[in-house]
Amino acid sequence: MRDIILYIDSYPEPASVEAIDQAVRFAAAIDAEMTAFAVQVEINAPRNWLAERLISLGGLCAEEEAKSKAHCQSAIATYSEKLAAYGVRGDVSVTRENLADVGTHVALQARTRDLCLVPSTNHPEGQRWVAEAVVFQSGRPVILYRPGVADLFGERAKTAVVAWDGSRPCARAMADALPLLKRALQVRVLTVVNEKPEASSGLGAEVLRHLKLHGIAAISDEVDAAGRKIGQVLTDYVTAHDADLLVMGAYGRSKMREFILGGATDHMLGHLPAALFLSH
Numbered sequence: 001m002r003d004i005i006l007y008i009d010s011y012p013e014p015a016s017v018e019a020i021d022q023a024v025r026f027a028a029a030i031d032a033e034m035t036a037f038a039v040q041v042e043i044n045a046p047r048n049w050l051a052e053r054l055i056s057l058g059g060l061c062a063e064e065e066a067k068s069k070a071h072c073q074s075a076i077a078t079y080s081e082k083l084a085a086y087g088v089r090g091d092v093s094v095t096r097e098n099l100a101d102v103g104t105h106v107a108l109q110a111r112t113r114d115l116c117l118v119p120s121t122n123h124p125e126g127q128r129w130v131a132e133a134v135v136f137q138s139g140r141p142v143i144l145y146r147p148g149v150a151d152l153f154g155e156r157a158k159t160a161v162v163a164w165d166g167s168r169p170c171a172r173a174m175a176d177a178l179p180l181l182k183r184a185l186q187v188r189v190l191t192v193v194n195e196k197p198e199a200s201s202g203l204g205a206e207v208l209r210h211l212k213l214h215g216i217a218a219i220s221d222e223v224d225a226a227g228r229k230i231g232q233v234l235t236d237y238v239t240a241h242d243a244d245l246l247v248m249g250a251y252g253r254s255k256m257r258e259f260i261l262g263g264a265t266d267h268m269l270g271h272l273p274a275a276l277f278l279s280h
Contacts, residue, residue: 001032001114001179007106007130008038008079009121011064011099014071017078018147019119022154024082026117027090029155030179034090036079037109041068041099103133110138120146120272131278135250141176141279150272157245160184161238161274162218164191164207165199169249173279174207177247178214180277187211187218188241192233195225231271238273246273250280 006023008015020036027034043061076092083090097105110116116134120127127144134142145152160181164170174181181187189204189211204220211218225233238246 005113010071011068022152028086107137145275156183159243160245163248173249176279
């Protein structure tokens with residue numbers, strides 16, 4: 001992975017200094033170039049003469065746009081400082097987009113990168129939406145992380161978990177994550193059985209064979225769902241093994257241009273137990 005894009009959020013909360021630091025440190029560790037894609041949001045106020053008269057709706061929207069611009073400027077300054085500190089080659093792309101179109105524009109930029117990094121904040125709904133757009137619209141993988149909760153590792157992951165059910169999204173995610181799996185100190189392949197028919201016992205054997213050919217000595221585990229939702233099983237497993245990277249295929253289907261997410265994908269996007277590598 002030599003070409004990484006970092007999404008810098010500016011609204012309603014800016015990307016934190018720690019999120020930017022972790023991203024640039026990660027790029028330095030894998031010797032990658034990085035582009036920061038910072039988005040200033042446009043907030044188009046609906047035309048409503050009563051709202052304008054009572055609360056000056058247009059003025060409120062202009063204030064929020066000014067906050068977004070200031071957040072972008074501050075984040076870009078931090079990013080430039082981190083590039084110099086870590087000796088990373090990188091640049092910045094700044095755009096101004098309607099709030100509702102941010103995810104689509106990030107996905108377009110990500111199509112010509114190896115990986116997209118999306119840091120999460122205390123109000124992760126916007127970042128989650130961007131991550132979904134990148135995964136399903138760009139054709140490239142994304143890592144979603146949250147400093148202090150699901151940190152982005154530096155030089156290498158201590159323990160990487162590959163969620164495996166034999167499906168096409170899982171195969172794509174494993175292939176996309178190979179450069180990071182090769183660097184991990186430990187790789188564990190997890191199959192959750194008795195949750196869906198296709199995830200049967202013994203699936204991990206072929207994964208171990210494949211990874212071994214790439215120089216990765218992985219461990220295969222099977223966990224009985226025992227009536228639990230698969231997302232909860234994954235969370236419990238990642239927590240129990242103190243994993244700092246979870247690799248999984250993203251499931252979803254398009255309906256009226258909106259993606260209906262699979263249960264595991266939906267759960268993990270909302271409850272990050274570790275840095276989450278998603279691919280579709």
